[in-house]
Amino acid sequence: MSYQVLARKYRPSIFAELEGQEHVLRALINALELNRLHHAYLFAGTRGVGKTTIARILAKCLNCEVGITATPCGECATCQEIRQGRCVDLIEIDAASRTGVDDMRELLDNVQYMPTCSRFKIYLIDEVHMLSKSSFNAMLKTLEEPPEHVKFLFATTDPKKLPVTVLSRCLQFNLKNLSPERIVSYLEQLLPREEIKFETSALWQIGRAADGSMRDALSLTDQAISYSDNFLTGDAVQSMLGNIDQREVYELIDALIAEDGARLLAKIDEIAQFAPDYSGLLDDLLAVLHRIAVAHAVPEGIDNSQGDRELVLAVANSISREDGQLFYQIGLIGKRDLPLAPDPRSGFEMILLRMLAFTTTDGQSSAGSSGNTGGKVSGESPVASLLARIGDSEEEGRSADTPRAEPVSGPVTEDNDQGTSSQSSSFQSSSLQSSSLQVSSSPSNPESAVTRTPESVKTVEKPTSTDTGTVGETGLSENWVDILGKLNLSGVTQTLAANCTLSRCENGHYYLLLNEHHATLWNKTHETRISQALAILYGHEIGVSIEVGIIEAETPAELDRRQQQEIQAKAVKAIEEDRNIQELIQNFNGTIDRDSISPVPQTGDSQ
Template sequence: MSYQVLARKWRPRTFHELVGQEHVSRALVNALDQGRLHHAYLFTGTRGVGKTTLARILAKCLNCRQGVTSVPCGECETCREIDEGRFVDLIEVDAASRTKVEDTRELLDNVQYAPTQGRYKVYLIDEVHMLSTHSFNALLKTLEEPPPHVKFLLATTDPQKLPVTVLSRCLQFTLKNMPPERVVGHLTHILEAESVAFDEQALWLLGKAAEGSMRDALSLTDQAIAFGQGEVRHVDVAAMLGTLDHRHLLALAEALAEIDAARVLQEVASLAEQGPDFGAILDDLAGVFHRLTIAQMVPDALDNGHGDRDTLLPLAARFTAEDVQLYYQIALQGRGDMESAPDPRTALEMTLLRMLAFRPQGVPKPPQTPLPIRGSAENEAPAAAPSSAPAPNPPASTVAPSSGEPSRPETQAPAASDSSLAADDSGEETPHELPETAAPEVETPTVAEETPPLVADVPDDAADAALEDEAQRQADAAGVADVDDAPPWALDDAPAPVASEAPAAVPEPPAMDAAADVDEPDPEPDPEPEPEPEPEPETPAPVVATHESGAFDHARWLAVFESLALGGLTRNLAAHCIVEHDDGETLALRLDPSQGAMLADVHIERLTKALADQGVERRLNVTVEALPENLDTPRSQSERQARERHAQAVEALRRDPHIQMLEHDFGAHLLERSVTPTDGAASDA
């Protein structure tokens, strides 16, 4: 006996054997069981999904010797003849080869005659969209009102080409494409029945290559059995189809997860040795990113399409959700750019390197820069040194300002002993020039060198004492007993206010007093220098630091959260955490299960670094578990505080007499949802 291909040998004989078209078989079975039969049916769908098979099963159900039934016996003479394709009352017409109107008229001339053997005369017209316009017009009247013993079964892969007049006369059923999962399941059943050894990964390759057609999948399986000498193995099927080994794609994804650009290029070089389609590689890589996203969001929904489910689940944990989304988008964009690239391999390499170059890095903590100090850039370092006494004058040759540097008004200069005159090494005194007569060749010290340090660099007590002593000295020189009674011009040489005070605290003297200060030296002796205080650290202390005897508890976690400078998904995850316990080395956090799918190692690393920057150096252990109702997360605390501020703002507006007047006189109504509280709104109200 000659060999029969799998597609013909395993063609479904009943509706119950049909695979993947339950929506069609259910409607036909119910119509047969209830006797509600239409005279014309139209089956549409892509190649190999079961259009002709459905028509033959329906013809068998209509003409079975057991009667009209949804379950034909398959043993009577009529059922066997239909299965073998030799039933005289089943007229199969290939419309692609009989497109002329004469062929259609010849076909319709026999419609009026009764069936020879069966109960119904069934006309099966395949690829009906190939008929000409005149053929459709000739068919319309008979298709609308055929004799009671005639049934029309039409099949087409392109229903858009059918006239609307034909579509309106038929019951249309659209058959679905076969998903790879359904194809693999059916192939597994067939190969087990045929006693053919196979690999599941090989079946997935066949299911994807079939592109929705079960007939194509069976034909490829026949080819794979012959190629593999009676077996269906993954290596053989990949070689037969010319597809890329899926393990290379996973290696490429692992290189991206490790952010290893050198390994990425090595994997591309290894792929190039096989002469693949680089565009197909990018398409398959985008498919990997799609499955990684599913593994992150809904792990249970991840299929075992390439037998790699156990590999993808841990690989998905090594990516952040934003990384996978960005890589997927770059892969799609790179696929479109391949046409204009110098060569496909260059386009692939640039697309992969672009993924690493533009991957999200999170929101870095801004550097803590010191406050700017008034004065020239050359003298910022001396001015920033913490000291309670004025710095001595340097030699004139080392403090000469640049020719383009403007001078400050004399009212802002500090009244140190050398504030008006600068002495050189010879002991001669050189008066300051006025701003409008300053020349580049005149070597004079700048005001910035004598500016007292900022409040942050000088202890408060020492700074206040120095200011009070100097003010009292100026008041004594002006003949005033109390410094509070001194006139403004008597305190011209008093120290200028520090940076944190408003400049308006020192009134500006008349212009002639400033000139007098320049012309005449200060007769008063220098004050005694204050002892130099211990320098303070330049950077401020952390907002929250754990004590040696105390643990980092949940209250501190809520207090320190806003100062962690987190951003993006890391901040969102941390905002849904509570502190369980702290043993001094490991800080245990509990995460809300609603955010558990987004948890990744990169977020734990960022949070660990942010806590260390605030003085909390711990190893983090984050578990996903339901949170207790009596504890606030940073997110819930922020929402609760926002609600409280909103309620206070609404209450303040309701107490406002103007709003009460509008409500009483004009019937106004306060829209509470439109109230936006501002900082201090509740207290100001």
């Protein structure tokens, strides 16, 4: 006997053999058992999900010689004829090739005649949305009041193209796409019966490539069996489909997390050897970033439908929420602009370089960072180690450890008298601005300007490597204010650090206490970033641990707020005591709006 393809060989013959579509099967089985049969059924869904298969099984259920049943015997003459496609009372029509009104009229002329040898005369019209408007109009009357011996079964991939007058006369069933997990489970049961060996990673690639269609999955499996000589391996299926290994996507993300531009470009160059579809590669990257965002919000909500749950959770623990959201938004906008790039690769590279440039992590700031493209100060990347562990032995060298940055050998830029340098942190900037402010008053009276240098803010010289051994003896909270002002932090990490105090320092390890009101800001990533910033400041690695609790000492954030309030109070007092302001109030019966008073940084101008 000639070979029969898997999609035909394993085509379901009864409802119990159908994979998925439980919501459709439940309604049909109950209707058959209760004998509540409609005269027209519409099955809608994408290709290969079972529309025509369900229609043929339903035809068996209606015409089986045993009687109307949800479990046709499959042995009677009618069941056999329907299975073999030669039942005269099951009229199958391809609407794509018979769209004209004349074809429809010819068909409807025979509706009035009784079935030849079955219980019902069944019209199965595939791709019914392809019929012309005239054909639909000719069918409406018959579809509304057909003879009792006639049933209509419609199948379509685009129900929106059907007239509402037709839709309202049918029972509609929308078939769902099958998940990759379900397709893989089905293939794992089917292949042993065919005596085919396989790797699970190969089935996952087929499951994703099938895009929800079981027929496509079986066709791809047939192709993969031939391609790989009866042994489905992940590499063979990947080569057959022309896919980029998902691990390559995770290595790109790992390079972004490490802020390692050299490794990022090297990985893109490696991927380019496979001549990938860069738009599809960007889609894969966005899909992974979406799963990472879900893992941040609801870790238990990550399933293994793509076989990468462990990797997703590992990456989610290595990247902050804001970076994940930023990367996704940049990628989404970049996908829109990708066709405008001079060539796809350069466009893809620019998207990833933009992610690298705008990351909220605490690498070098955008100003003055041209001299450094290296990675963070860190140990082995957990993502890279996981990729190395789950990869094949031939690919172990591909998941290299995140490179360790060299200590900063040059001096840290000192604060000048006029403000902050381009590399100072937002907290440092705020403190320096508050130390030299003037109050905007009457332009004609510069004597009303108020300046103040807060006594609580100390000017500390750049710490040497020996400072780490002395921090923590006395004045820990004051020391942390000084240290924080020199750390290159930003974003949420800066906010978190400003709401901490230094509780103790032991053996070169800093123990920070985080205000319990800001506990939601904490994750392991911030400890790593603070540790890296301290390593850059002191020239060697320093460990950081953050604990949550009640803080009695004043945090840097509270100190900053108190200083701002004191400056604001002095500004208000200066305005209220200004002689010109007092004269204006007396002469015009005016009042002072205190909320409109704000101190401004001193510019050296006597305006």
